[in-house]
Amino acid sequence: GTPATPTTAVQPTQPPQTGQQPTQPPVESKGPPFTIGISNPFISSEYRTQMIAELIEVNKEYMAKGLTTELVIESADTDVAGQIQQLQNLMAKGVDAILVNPSDVNGLNATLQEAVNKGIIVISVDQELNVPGVYNVGIDQKEWAKTSAKWLAEKLGGKGNIVLIEGFPGHPANVARMEGVDEVLAQYPDIKVLAKDTGKWDEATGQQVMSNFLAAYPNLDGYWTQDGMAIGALQAVIAANPAKFPALVGEGRCQFLKLWEQVLKDRPDFETIAVANPPGVSPTGLRIAVNMLLGKQVDKSKLGGANGLSFVIPVPIIITKDNLQQGLDICKDKPDAYLLDGIMTDQEVLDAFFLK
Amino acid sequence: MRKFSISPPVAAILLAIVLFLLSGFLPNGYGSDINVAIAQATNIVRLAVFLGVIAAGQTLVIISGFEGIDLSAGSVVTLTAILTYVTVKGEDDKVLLALLISLVVGALIGFVNGLGITFLKISPFVMTLGMSGVVTGLIIIINHGNVSGKVAPIMTRLIARPLSPDIPIPNAIIIWIIFGFLMWLLLERSTFGKHLFAIGVNRVTAKLSGVNVTATNLAVYTLAGALAGFGGFLVVGNTGVVFIALGQPFLFPSIAAVAVGGTLLSGGKGSYWGTMAGAIVLTLITSLLTTMQMPDSVRRMVLGATLLVMISIYGRQRGFRQ
Amino acid sequence: MSGVSLSARNIVKRYGGVVALSDGNLDVHSGEVVALIGANGSGKSTMSKVINGVVVLDGGQLLLDGKPVRFSSPQAARKMGIATVFQELSLVSKMTVADNIWLTREPLKPNGMVDRKAMREKTEALLDLFSGTFKADLKPDTLVSALHPDEKQIVEILKAVSLNPRILILDEATASLDSRQVERLFELVKRWKEEGKAIVFVSHRMEEIFRIADRYSVLRNGKTVGEGHIKDITEKELIQLMTEKEKVFQFKKASVEEESSGLQQPVYLEIENLTTETLRGIDITVKQGELLGIGGLQGQGQRDLLLALFGDIPYQGTVRIKGEVVKFKHPRQAMKKKLALVPGDRAKEGLLYIRSILENFLLPSWQKYGFPLKMKHARRDALAVSERLSLVMSGLMAPVSSLSGGNAQKVVIGKWLLRDPDCYLLDDPTKGVDVHTKAEFYTLLTELSQQGKSILFYSSDDDELVGLCDRVIVLHDGKICAELKGASLTKENLIAASMGVSNGGEA
Amino acid sequence: MKRFSWDEMMNRYPAFFAIILLVVALTINFILQPNMFARDTLNSNMRVFLPIILLSVGQAIVILGGGIDISVGGIVSIVNTILATQVGLNGSPEKMWTFVFVSIGAGILAGAINGFFIAFLRLQPIITTYATSFLYVGFALFILPNPGGGIPAEIANVYRNTTPLGLPLAFYVIGVVLLVWMYIRSTRYGNYLYAVGGNAEAAYETAVPVTWVLFSTYVASGFMSALAGIAITMLSGSGNAEIGVPMTLTSITAVVIGGTALSGGVGGVAGPVVGAITLGIIQNIISFSRIDTWWETFVKASIIVVALAAPGIINLLRRKKV
Ligand SMILES: Nc1ncnc2c1ncn2[C@@H]1O[C@H](COP(=O)(O)OP(=O)(O)OP(=O)(O)O)[C@@H](O)[C@H]1O
Ligand SMILES: Nc1ncnc2c1ncn2[C@@H]1O[C@H](COP(=O)(O)OP(=O)(O)OP(=O)(O)O)[C@@H](O)[C@H]1O
Ligand SMILES: [Mg+2]
Numbered sequence A: 001g002t003p004a005t006p007t008t009a010v011q012p013t014q015p016p017q018t019g020q021q022p023t024q025p026p027v028e029s030k031g032p033p034f035t036i037g038i039s040n041p042f043i044s045s046e047y048r049t050q051m052i053a054e055l056i057e058v059n060k061e062y063m064a065k066g067l068t069t070e071l072v073i074e075s076a077d078t079d080v081a082g083q084i085q086q087l088q089n090l091m092a093k094g095v096d097a098i099l100v101n102p103s104d105v106n107g108l109n110a111t112l113q114e115a116v117n118k119g120i121i122v123i124s125v126d127q128e129l130n131v132p133g134v135y136n137v138g139i140d141q142k143e144w145a146k147t148s149a150k151w152l153a154e155k156l157g158g159k160g161n162i163v164l165i166e167g168f169p170g171h172p173a174n175v176a177r178m179e180g181v182d183e184v185l186a187q188y189p190d191i192k193v194l195a196k197d198t199g200k201w202d203e204a205t206g207q208q209v210m211s212n213f214l215a216a217y218p219n220l221d222g223y224w225t226q227d228g229m230a231i232g233a234l235q236a237v238i239a240a241n242p243a244k245f246p247a248l249v250g251e252g253r254c255q256f257l258k259l260w261e262q263v264l265k266d267r268p269d270f271e272t273i274a275v276a277n278p279p280g281v282s283p284t285g286l287r288i289a290v291n292m293l294l295g296k297q298v299d300k301s302k303l304g305g306a307n308g309l310s311f312v313i314p315v316p317i318i319i320t321k322d323n324l325q326q327g328l329d330i331c332k333d334k335p336d337a338y339l340l341d342g343i344m345t346d347q348e349v350l351d352a353f354f355l356k
Numbered sequence B: 001m002r003k004f005s006i007s008p009p010v011a012a013i014l015l016a017i018v019l020f021l022l023s024g025f026l027p028n029g030y031g032s033d034i035n036v037a038i039a040q041a042t043n044i045v046r047l048a049v050f051l052g053v054i055a056a057g058q059t060l061v062i063i064s065g066f067e068g069i070d071l072s073a074g075s076v077v078t079l080t081a082i083l084t085y086v087t088v089k090g091e092d093d094k095v096l097l098a099l100l101i102s103l104v105v106g107a108l109i110g111f112v113n114g115l116g117i118t119f120l121k122i123s124p125f126v127m128t129l130g131m132s133g134v135v136t137g138l139i140i141i142i143n144h145g146n147v148s149g150k151v152a153p154i155m156t157r158l159i160a161r162p163l164s165p166d167i168p169i170p171n172a173i174i175i176w177i178i179f180g181f182l183m184w185l186l187l188e189r190s191t192f193g194k195h196l197f198a199i200g201v202n203r204v205t206a207k208l209s210g211v212n213v214t215a216t217n218l219a220v221y222t223l224a225g226a227l228a229g230f231g232g233f234l235v236v237g238n239t240g241v242v243f244i245a246l247g248q249p250f251l252f253p254s255i256a257a258v259a260v261g262g263t264l265l266s267g268g269k270g271s272y273w274g275t276m277a278g279a280i281v282l283t284l285i286t287s288l289l290t291t292m293q294m295p296d297s298v299r300r301m302v303l304g305a306t307l308l309v310m311i312s313i314y315g316r317q318r319g320f321r322q
Numbered sequence C: 001m002s003g004v005s006l007s008a009r010n011i012v013k014r015y016g017g018v019v020a021l022s023d024g025n026l027d028v029h030s031g032e033v034v035a036l037i038g039a040n041g042s043g044k045s046t047m048s049k050v051i052n053g054v055v056v057l058d059g060g061q062l063l064l065d066g067k068p069v070r071f072s073s074p075q076a077a078r079k080m081g082i083a084t085v086f087q088e089l090s091l092v093s094k095m096t097v098a099d100n101i102w103l104t105r106e107p108l109k110p111n112g113m114v115d116r117k118a119m120r121e122k123t124e125a126l127l128d129l130f131s132g133t134f135k136a137d138l139k140p141d142t143l144v145s146a147l148h149p150d151e152k153q154i155v156e157i158l159k160a161v162s163l164n165p166r167i168l169i170l171d172e173a174t175a176s177l178d179s180r181q182v183e184r185l186f187e188l189v190k191r192w193k194e195e196g197k198a199i200v201f202v203s204h205r206m207e208e209i210f211r212i213a214d215r216y217s218v219l220r221n222g223k224t225v226g227e228g229h230i231k232d233i234t235e236k237e238l239i240q241l242m243t244e245k246e247k248v249f250q251f252k253k254a255s256v257e258e259e260s261s262g263l264q265q266p267v268y269l270e271i272e273n274l275t276t277e278t279l280r281g282i283d284i285t286v287k288q289g290e291l292l293g294i295g296g297l298q299g300q301g302q303r304d305l306l307l308a309l310f311g312d313i314p315y316q317g318t319v320r321i322k323g324e325v326v327k328f329k330h331p332r333q334a335m336k337k338k339l340a341l342v343p344g345d346r347a348k349e350g351l352l353y354i355r356s357i358l359e360n361f362l363l364p365s366w367q368k369y370g371f372p373l374k375m376k377h378a379r380r381d382a383l384a385v386s387e388r389l390s391l392v393m394s395g396l397m398a399p400v401s402s403l404s405g406g407n408a409q410k411v412v413i414g415k416w417l418l419r420d421p422d423c424y425l426l427d428d429p430t431k432g433v434d435v436h437t438k439a440e441f442y443t444l445l446t447e448l449s450q451q452g453k454s455i456l457f458y459s460s461d462d463d464e465l466v467g468l469c470d471r472v473i474v475l476h477d478g479k480i481c482a483e484l485k486g487a488s489l490t491k492e493n494l495i496a497a498s499m500g501v502s503n504g505g506e507a
Numbered sequence D: 001m002k003r004f005s006w007d008e009m010m011n012r013y014p015a016f017f018a019i020i021l022l023v024v025a026l027t028i029n030f031i032l033q034p035n036m037f038a039r040d041t042l043n044s045n046m047r048v049f050l051p052i053i054l055l056s057v058g059q060a061i062v063i064l065g066g067g068i069d070i071s072v073g074g075i076v077s078i079v080n081t082i083l084a085t086q087v088g089l090n091g092s093p094e095k096m097w098t099f100v101f102v103s104i105g106a107g108i109l110a111g112a113i114n115g116f117f118i119a120f121l122r123l124q125p126i127i128t129t130y131a132t133s134f135l136y137v138g139f140a141l142f143i144l145p146n147p148g149g150g151i152p153a154e155i156a157n158v159y160r161n162t163t164p165l166g167l168p169l170a171f172y173v174i175g176v177v178l179l180v181w182m183y184i185r186s187t188r189y190g191n192y193l194y195a196v197g198g199n200a201e202a203a204y205e206t207a208v209p210v211t212w213v214l215f216s217t218y219v220a221s222g223f224m225s226a227l228a229g230i231a232i233t234m235l236s237g238s239g240n241a242e243i244g245v246p247m248t249l250t251s252i253t254a255v256v257i258g259g260t261a262l263s264g265g266v267g268g269v270a271g272p273v274v275g276a277i278t279l280g281i282i283q284n285i286i287s288f289s290r291i292d293t294w295w296e297t298f299v300k301a302s303i304i305v306v307a308l309a310a311p312g313i314i315n316l317l318r319r320k321k322v
């Protein structure tokens, strides 16, 4: 039969008993090694490739200790239906926990619910979902955006003309971030937002949009952008080569830091900020999952979010002109596309989120 | 009595000019400032360069007829951009090697497309669509280790920067003009080009006039691949960075640019000048809608409507009743 | 069935620059067979398409039972009881025989589904009309693509007949039928006539016309030039009507001396036992400067002979050019050996309709102009050829589609003149070409042969063959059935030989 | 008996090759995933495949008639956004029913727009539907600029969890679609469709209402796209204007794998249904075969290309033998 345990009362570490049909994953409390599944519907981004690579890396640690088996990774460019298929395949493979980076705010709800009902620990990484029983692990997107928005507002002395380049409109992370930006800007009535456009989270579009803006508003005071689009935007500024660079927001990618360093050679007074958006939240999520599977008790008081199921990971690093060198040092032996990152250690995870 | 008619590329250019002039009156337009207007116009043309180059191969395969189309162009752009990026590693003297690699890899992929289309008689649409998936697969295989590389200063200098501080014409535009001239040479002043038009109109006539239809068809897909490869090289020179989704956004606009430029989608008639004009029109419309702060929904609808109008004007087919 | 009569008066029909009908007339009544006769391209098929509503007419009038009608579509004509056997067939090859025959008129079951069983039975009943004349595996469920040409033709006939029309147009319905099948068709035609159907019969075979038709109507270059009762006219007179030239061109036979000097010319082309799908062992020798005519009814392998020589279709046998054995696998190779082919269907095989006259002229020759192409030279050469051919055009950059049929045909020949080949293979080059242009062609051909070019000249126009050629071979069923030259080269002999009556001078 | 040739076989049973492919794929999948025929697994797979199956059916009808429809994904998006915004997460079943009908109306209207341009104005299908796909996705974005909204979970669960007689709901839907198709196929209209796709000129001469038949194929495609849109909305329960976009090319691939040639007039609807299922199964095989993550896309795309090329390869080999 199907499990009837109400999801709200689920104790993830004590999954409900179910029948022994061969089609059902073995869900009764069992010991290690555990199998953890990953569902990622979008591979055409460096964030995601770094995320997958780090997950594999961190899992090796646990494999060595005999706590987990090899990860079951479902990762391909696909749509909502495709991700539902990914999740179903993971369930069919009998995984003990699923880390999912969702492609849609509500589209996976029923499927994830099904997984939760099967006693699988489901963790949504990077993006917050509002599904009973599904945990979230990620940074606070709103706070993340506020950090750089505040920096920009202060750099402009509280007044000036700016433009905004956002990611995919309506994407949950983007919505949260833009809310944060709006909140900050609301405190600076003299900062005027001339225009806002989507850079679709990619460099080329960001570059195009910024080029358009620079042509339309040659005397721009500053701009706020996020993630991958920041490199494109900065490239556009360099190409346009205005007398005075607008104050601008950057991103935590090695490529950006190197560009920053380069610009400084010509314009020593150039300033920007890079707030890391760490793919490392996923491996951190993996650590949380493993510890939950091992029966460690989560300290509910440390969780936030609508359902009280969100693990909020602190932003690992913020680079300003003061610690640029630190960032560049990290980047020394890293590929250009590397995103400044932070993966919490097992101990840090235990200290931060679990009952002693 | 001669009917008043206007050639499609000219129509596209006129449309572009009219749109641009109108854009001046928009709230965020250039207004009366001639310098801003010039800057804006230059910028739009500069942005059109990359679309224009990528649409070059598309122009060729569409001219070759038999429902010719290249849906793998987007992923080839990404692939060669990544290859350029990792080959150059910031060193000027590797740039030529990277260019060569881009062209050869693009040509190889195009060649495989051509083999499937000419010998296995797979429809170009399906063949190049499938190939696009394969190339995307290759990109992921190459990219998963997080590619490490860098474009060379000379690439940035030659592609992304203006000619000189005093002459604010971006080099990209100059490259495009030279490229356009070469494309013209190929299409209008070479035997290959003449044969290409011939197979696009009528393959039987072409064969009976001594044209090697098979070889020409194979060559055109190979060349289209190489041109997409060149597009990838240029694009990475402009962005300075690579990422997996670099080329895909260029794919459908590249087909639209060809259509707007008046190249007959059934093959046998068209020009690269038209495609250049088409690329400018599309870039202009996109940028106009951006300036007008139109939401994405309106932008897409306007783009769709524009295309529909353009093809209604010169894309009609013959009716059954004569 | 009540009586019916249809008349077409002063029909005008243009296709772009080509005038297919300039003054077409036709009358047909219940219970009679009218033969619509004319040379190739004289407008017979166009007339059929005017009557059955497939094309829009540019002028003239259709009267059905005395009342003017306009057909806005094939449906409209069909509603009035007009059915057509199309020369090019109107079959969908990926559908079955039954589906094709009953398309749009499928018998339905009460639930709206096609009653396949009834349709099969009805098809079988129809096939019975021709029973015994085709292979047993032609069944209602056979795909049309799997049929032989004669079987397809039968299906096309049955398709029209199944409409039980008042007026039936048979456009060259006998062209690909064998004699037994033709016999059967004629029996049927007689029966239909008795039933009161009106029948328009298009054919190039005189013998058939005299057997079956009651009246005739002759088209020449889009104009009806004679109508009357068959019994009032002889075969010879009819042919005369069809072919009579306004005396613009006098065929000048090469004088005896020239002919004998021609005999001393070296051999250019030797063909031994050439065999293809349609050709069954052809042996020909052509001398330099010889103008060799190829005659015979349409579709006896003339086209294959030319295409095989030009490397477009595979063949067995030996071909020698100036003693050297060649086997071309692609027209390009034939071109390199200085051969040229003027194909039969200029629209489908000879021209790039939407491209310019210049490009059409130069298509086989671009390599000569280097890279970048020396357009000035190319234009100069094209202009020279167009002047030599007195091409009537608005300019070299105008598309070929803007030219009239005769001028378009000049372009097809002109593109080879530019390459100056040693040997021309001509596949009915004067089809649908007006008299003046024909005259110019004749002059050109004579000139070319005087310059020592060998010419293989297939024509469906017997006058041309007789008037121009040094020697004519007549093909019948893939074989040479007669060779006519000198005194034996007369039109009478040629026609006789074409019909397969091999009493022609087997000189 | 030369008549019963391979060509005839492929023509009579166009799904033949597709079914072989499906059987092979199922066998491999079964080896890798022994529980795949269990009720839950079967149901969970089939409910995911259903939207694309429905879409492929519509696409197949257009392709049979000699066209192609690039806008199907856009229509799916419109339907999805209508349902997600108008029914809402807390809507009633009555509301759902109402808007299911509205959605179907919208799908038919969108199809009719395509049909109008293609059948009556005689524009090229590929570029016309490409243009309208912008219109449709733009319109969907207009209805629902940001992902969100949805339909009530209970209604979604009906779709997800209904398994009458232990068989997935999708089987019944497919059954009904195939029955309806078999009915249509055996009406006059069915014959018209094949005639128009096979030889429009001959069909016209035979008094088939060619223009209307062409028009109807796009309407049918719009209708099926609406059904696909309803299915995917029931599957995901949420609204997203981009939801249909990736489905277009998949539907075309499914049709071709299903043995329906892009040239029209050959094939059927059963083949594309099989093709769509095969594509889904291939995805499963990749997933269960434990291929290195980074190779998955490449392997999958290569399998699809080989599947697309297979009939061509077989033909080439047969030609060689003859
Ligand atoms: N890609 C294609 N798609 C559809 N039909 C084609 C294609 N390529 C050639 N054809 C058909 O083949 C015929 C001529 O091409 P073919 O390949 O035979 O010539 P060729 O390449 O010049 O010959 P060869 O291969 O001997 O050099 C034409 O009738 C044309 O319709
Ligand atoms: N669709 C068309 N487009 C252009 N020209 C055409 C078309 N159909 C026929 N013609 C031209 O119209 C003229 C008359 O053609 P039609 O087919 O009526 O001749 P016909 O008497 O039937 O010849 P045949 O004996 O060869 O069948 C020819 O010059 C032909 O080339
Ligand atoms: Mg060939």
Ligand SMILES: [Mg+2]
Pocket: C044, C045, C046, C087, C171
């Ligand atoms: Mg005719």
